[in-house]
Amino acid sequence: MADAQIPSDPSASPEATAARPSRAQAFREAVFELIRLDGVRGGLIVTPDGLVITSELPPRFPVEALAALAATLGRELELGATRLERGAFRTALFAADDGTVFVGGSPVGYLTLVADRNVNAEAVRAALGRSVDRLGGTWRNTGAA
Numbered sequence: 001m002a003d004a005q006i007p008s009d010p011s012a013s014p015e016a017t018a019a020r021p022s023r024a025q026a027f028r029e030a031v032f033e034l035i036r037l038d039g040v041r042g043g044l045i046v047t048p049d050g051l052v053i054t055s056e057l058p059p060r061f062p063v064e065a066l067a068a069l070a071a072t073l074g075r076e077l078e079l080g081a082t083r084l085e086r087g088a089f090r091t092a093l094f095a096a097d098d099g100t101v102f103v104g105g106s107p108v109g110y111l112t113l114v115a116d117r118n119v120n121a122e123a124v125r126a127a128l129g130r131s132v133d134r135l136g137g138t139w140r141n142t143g144a145a
Contacts, residue, residue, distance in 0.1 A: 039119030047109040074110035104132040
């Protein structure tokens with residue numbers, strides 16, 4: 001599927017619109033940037049209902065099952081934060097003996113990473129937080145994909 005360039009500002013010049021990447025490209029770049037971190041095995045962005053926007057996972061990972069898990073965790077984190085009157089959740093991590101899952105909430109959906117259990121969690125959380133911020137800006141400012 002080709003990336004469409006629809007300006008978010010009707011008065012934007014064609015040159016400015018052509019120079020901006022599409023949302024789809026920005027989403028892919030966010031995932032690729034994060035999976036380059038040491039100990040991160042793969043990542044994906046899913047909508048709140050579990051539809052995969054983009055993913056980069058090793059072949060043995062079940063994409064649809066991970067997407068469903070990410071959407072469920074993200075929704076539960078949002079509901080829990082609301083019930084506790086904590087505001088929107090930003091990032092969370094879930095650790096087990098065989099690995100770690102990171103989830104970041106954004107206006108797009110959930111940016112989810114699968115990592116080794118001994119990954120530098122603070123470094124990944126910081127990078128995930130920056131990516132979530134960029135996704136929010138991309139969602140508001142970039143043409144549709």
